[in-house]
Amino acid sequence: MALFPLIPVIDLSKPDAKHQIVKACEDFGFFKVINHGVPMDSIKKLESEAVKFFSLPLSEKEKAGPPYPVGFGYGNKRIGLNGDVGWVEYLLMTTKSNPEIGDNPEDFRCAMNQYVAAVKSMACDVLELMADGLRIQQKDVFSKLLMDEQSDSMFRVNHYPPYPELQGFKDRNLVGFGEHTDPQIISVLRSNNTSGLEISLRDGSWVSVPPDQTSFFINVGDSLQVMTNSKFKSVRHRVLANSYKSRVSMIYFGGPPMSERIAPLPSLMGVEQTSLYKEFTWYEYKATSHKSRLADNRLVPFEKIAAS
Numbered sequence: 257m258a259l260f261p262l263i264p265v266i267d268l269s270k271p272d273a274k275h276q277i278v279k280a281c282e283d284f285g286f287f288k289v290i291n292h293g294v295p296m297d298s299i300k301k302l303e304s305e306a307v308k309f310f311s312l313p314l315s316e317k318e319k320a321g322p323p324y325p326v327g328f329g330y331g332n333k334r335i336g337l338n339g340d341v342g343w344v345e346y347l348l349m350t351t352k353s354n355p356e357i358g359d360n361p362e363d364f365r366c367a368m369n370q371y372v373a374a375v376k377s378m379a380c381d382v383l384e385l386m387a388d389g390l391r392i393q394q395k396d397v398f399s400k401l402l403m404d405e406q407s408d409s410m411f412r413v414n415h416y417p418p419y420p421e422l423q424g425f426k427d428r429n430l431v432g433f434g435e436h437t438d439p440q441i442i443s444v445l446r447s448n449n450t451s452g453l454e455i456s457l458r459d460g461s462w463v464s465v466p467p468d469q470t471s472f473f474i475n476v477g478d479s480l481q482v483m484t485n486s487k488f489k490s491v492r493h494r495v496l497a498n499s500y501k502s503r504v505s506m507i508y509f510g511g512p513p514m515s516e517r518i519a520p521l522p523s524l525m526g527v528e529q530t531s532l533y534k535e536f537t538w539y540e541y542k543a544t545s546h547k548s549r550l551a552d553n554r555l556v557p558f559e560k561i562a563a564s
C-alpha cells in the first residue's frame with residue numbers, strides 16, 4: 257500500500273491558496289488545509305463528546321433513534337438502505353438537527369453547533385477561493401448554496417473500533433466504510449490520529465492518507481464535479497479498519513437546497529465545449545441516490561451521451 261505521493265497541502269493564509277486549490281481539485285479532487293481558522297477548542301470539545309457517546313452501552317446509543325429515513329440518528333455497521341455494511345458505528349444528522357444525544361444532550365448539541373458553524377464558514381472560504389481561482393466573477397456561486405437557509409447539508413461522526421483479529425496479517429483488510437464518492441458540493445473531514453482513510457487515484461490505485469488531527473481534508477463532491485463540467489472530479493475514497501486503534505472522524509457535507517438546479521456553470525464552458533451532464537435538481541439526484549449502493553457512480557443517470 258503506497259502512501260499518498262504528494263498530498264496537496266493548502267495554507268489558507270497564503271495569497272496563492274486559490275491557485276493551489278484549483279490545481280489540487282483538478283489533480284485529485286482532494287487536499288488538506290492548514291491555517292484553517294477553526295478553533296482547536298471547538299474541535300476537541302466535539303471530539304470528546306463523540307468519544308463519550310460511542311463509549312455508552314449499545315442500548316443507550318440506540319436511544320438516539322435510527323439514522324434513516326431522514327433527520328438524525330445512530331447507525332451500526334449498516335450504511336444506507338441497500339445492503340452496504342462496514343466496521344463502523346456512526347451518528348448521521350442534518351445540520352439543522354437538534355439532537356438529543358448521550359447523557360448530556362445539551363453539551364453534545366452545543367459542541368456540534370459550534371463546530372458545524374466554524375467548519376461551514378471555512379468551507380465557504382474555500383469555495384470562494386475556488387471560484388476566484390477559476391476566474392468566476394460571482395465569487396459566491398458555490399458558497400451561497402451552503403449559506404442558503406434551505407441548504408441540505410449533513411453532518412456525520414464515524415467511529416471505527418479497532419479490529420485486533422487483523423494483527424499480524426499484512427495483506428488482510430477489513431472495510432470500515434466502503435469506497436464511494438460524496439454526493440454533495442464539498443466535504444470537510446477531520447479525524448483523530450488513527451490512519452484508515454484511502455483515496456483512489458485516477459489510475460485506480462489506492463493510497464493511504466496519513467492522519468493529521470490538526471488539519472482538515474477537503475473532498476470534491478459529485479455536485480461540484482457537475483457544476484465545473486468535470487474540471488474538478490469527485491474523489492473516490494474508503495476507510496479500512498485499523499487493528500490497534502479507534503478512528504473517530506467528523507465530516508461536514510455541504511449540500512445545496514433541495515430545489516437547486518445543478519448544471520455546469522456557463523462561464524466554465526468554452527464556446528466549443530458542451531455540457532457533459534443533463535440538468536437535475538438536488539432532490540432528483542437524492543431520489544436516485546437513495547436507491548444506489550455505496551460504490552455506484554451516482555452521476556451516470558445524469559450523463560449526456562456524446563453524439564457519434
Ligand SMILES: C=C1C[C@]23C[C@@]1(O)CC[C@H]2[C@@]12CC[C@H](O)[C@@](C)(C(=O)O1)[C@H]2[C@@H]3C(=O)O
Pocket residue numbers: 335336337338340348410412436437438439440509545546547548549550
Ligand atoms: C448507500 C448510501 C449511503 C449514502 C446514501 C447512499 O444511498 C449513497 C451515498 C452515501 C453517502 C456517502 C457520503 C455520506 O457519508 C452520506 C451521508 C451521503 O450523503 O451519501 C452517505 C449516505 C448515507 O450514509 O446515508
Ligand SMILES: O=C(O)CCC(=O)C(=O)O
Pocket residue numbers: 412414433438445447453493494495505507
Ligand atoms: O470516516 C472517514 O474517515 C470517511 C467517511 C466517509 O467517507 C463518509 O462518511 O462519507
Ligand SMILES: [Fe+2]
Pocket residue numbers: 436437438493
Ligand atoms: Fe465519504
